Amino acid sequence: MRSVIFDLDGTLMDTSGDLLAAANKVFRMLGHGDVLQVGRDSGAALKGGKSMLRTGFAHLGIEDEARVDAHYKDVLEAYGEAVDVHTTIYPGAMEAVEALKTAGYGVGICTNKPERFAESLLVSKGIRDTFGAMLGADTLPVRKPDPEHLFETVRRLGGDPARTCLVGDTDTDRNTARNAGVPSILVTFGPAGGDMAALDPEALLPHYDNLLDIVEGLDL
DSSP, X not given: OOEEEEOOBTTTEEOHHHHHHHHHHHHHHTTOXXXXXXXXXXXXXXXXXXXXXXXXXXXXXXXXXXXXXXXXXXXXXXHHTOSSSSOEEOTTHHHHHXXXXXXXXXXXXXXXXXHHHHHHHHHHHTOGGGSSEEEOTTTSSOOTTSHHHHHHHHHHHTOOTTXXXXXXXXXXXXXXXXXXXXXXXXXXXXXXXXXXXXXXXXXXXSSXXXXXXXXXXXXX
């Protein structure tokens, strides 16, 4: 079976608002107020808790990796308490997923978000059952850009790892696909920003309305 595997944060959903809120809760706990801002710091949010802490401390003129390590679990705890307050599914995303399924593709999620948070978010949005497989950062001993993370997602779908593609929004997704020897499609609308074309993916996705045609053009 052919399959299309999706990244989650910044690809299917804009989760940056809830991620930044969790980090800001920690900064408030430390007496600094809301240091991070949606928009300006959304790219840092999609790189994880430590990235948000480093960015926030940098805004405060502090460079201290020990503080980042010390408060990382605090960010995870805060995020776990509110994973779906500000998060939104990108327009057309679920319609595109359903169109892929109708066309005979298996669909799954391969994310570097901790599995418990990804599971909770998908359930909250009412879309968990849409995806035949979902692997998080801690599902396996390895994660993206290790290709085994992608391959195992495809296997759990019952698909052929050689007949898949990865839809994502960062160099991590591009490198995962490259390491796996499969095509990548990078979205151009996510908070990660930057020049997605410079990462040389097989295709760029400006809007989910275009996804089925792009995937069909890859001839998986």
